[in-house]
Amino acid sequence: MRVRMAPSPTGPLHIGTARTSLYNFLTARHAGGTYVLRIEDTDVARGTVEFERDIIDNLHWLGISWDEGPQVAGGDDIGIFGPYRQSQRMELYAREADRLLESGAAYRCWCTPEELEAVRREQEARREPPRYNRRCLNLADADRAAFEADARPSVIRFRVTPEVIRFDDLVRGEVEFDNALLGDFVIVRNDGMPLYHFVVVVDDEAMEITHVIRGEDHLSNTPKHIALIRALGYREPRFGHIPLILNPDRSKMSKRKSQTSITAYREEGYLPEAFVNFLAFLGWSPGTEEELFTLDELASRFEIGKVHHGGAVFDRDRLDYLNGVYIRAMSDEQLALRVRPWVPDVISDDGLLRLVPLMKERLVKLADVPGLIGFVWEPDEVVASWYAPELLHPKKGGPDEARAALTGARDALSALGDSDFAADFLEQRCREAADGAGMKAGDFFSPIRVAVTGRTVSPPLFASLEMLGRDRSIARIEHALGKLTGVAV
């Protein structure tokens, strides 16, 4: 078995491409087959090397690797079927196009886009299917000779034979199309650039691809490809069309309506292992109630034949949940490492490790880290700027209660030495102080929380105080007291 993924570098790695790549990868790994990466960069107008870079990087990030593929960073191609960029395979396409021309399976067409457009409009007006009228196929010899002598640019069209095309789709079973409904489609542009339908077929043959697994949006392209395969005398691979990933409104997932670039998810701090797990289940399930799988486990369980037929909506909530599960399953040491890019250097590795227990259960995405524990490293004034004085008021109470709690806490904390400034001690003393002030613990803690973390929602208060240390904790409480007087009058 030889399978391939064939991304086009006309944009950053897209969720759909990532999922298709994953399914191909899993299919190859499951069967012990070979996995090939081929860059389909025939669209020079839209493709860029930056996008190719993004695609390769993010595929790697997801843990998807390939046995054969293009050279990267000046290295050599991996594999003997290269080059693996279509832009480097032009002689092959030219040769195969000539074969088609010679056999009469393809022909040159000199129609201009404007002429084509006019014909299309007429057909639509007559409610006929819009397809090429074969004007250039039926050209008189003299006219053809004139065009050729003129060296006027021409495209090459594939002459579609009217016949019913059937194939046994890996995921859908028997599918049939009537190619009589197809027009003669262009396979080489008038600037000599070969087009997708053509190159994909040529390369799959040249690279000995046995299984073509792609998105359902290609299902109706397959009869074209099969026709081409037959005309060229190629072997027909198996085809499998996997369901699309959908926007919430159930249309094909698009940049306009959803976040589709893998880079964006990576930057938000989703874990690749969670992301892959999530992606795998968008259109497939092992048939049991298990739902946590590593890439290796997916590879051993995945079967292309068990892939669903219907599209799947991309559900952020579920992704978030899964990411949280993976975060919580990590050791503190692992999580500290993963979170490092979101934490400033002033926090040492040891310090970060001590911070991890404060955030682990609360973390959904790694990028949430600063919002969660930023108060630890932000300057006192910055933390103070996060809250309005009114936020210091406990739920049941006003400035008086806030002041009572804050002064009580300040006194209790001040009485403690640096070595006693530990969470359990702090809690004990603050509870005593709450009693002393005749307040409920919750109401007493609330102003302290806001003063120290700048927010009404925070990690556990006393562990937070401990992390912050005696002096900074007291300073923040004093500061809060000052803010309180400013408005209390």
Place this chain on the structure above:
RNA sequence: GCCCCCAUCGUCUAGCGGCCUAGGACACCACCCUCUCAAGGUGGCGGCACGGGUUCGAAUCCCGUUGGGGGUGCCA
């Protein structure tokens, strides 16, 4: 318009003729735990699109309807 594909809770799905009073997960709601928020625990809400067949029996098979999606490029 034409061609093709698809159809189980809001979402991801289990189900492949009797095990289904349709199971799980996310989300949502309630309660418990609790210094806030989480995490965790318990419970709840919620679905076989519709109509015909076939069969002793249909979420499962067939046909139709409806709905949704994809394609219909000198993009991929």
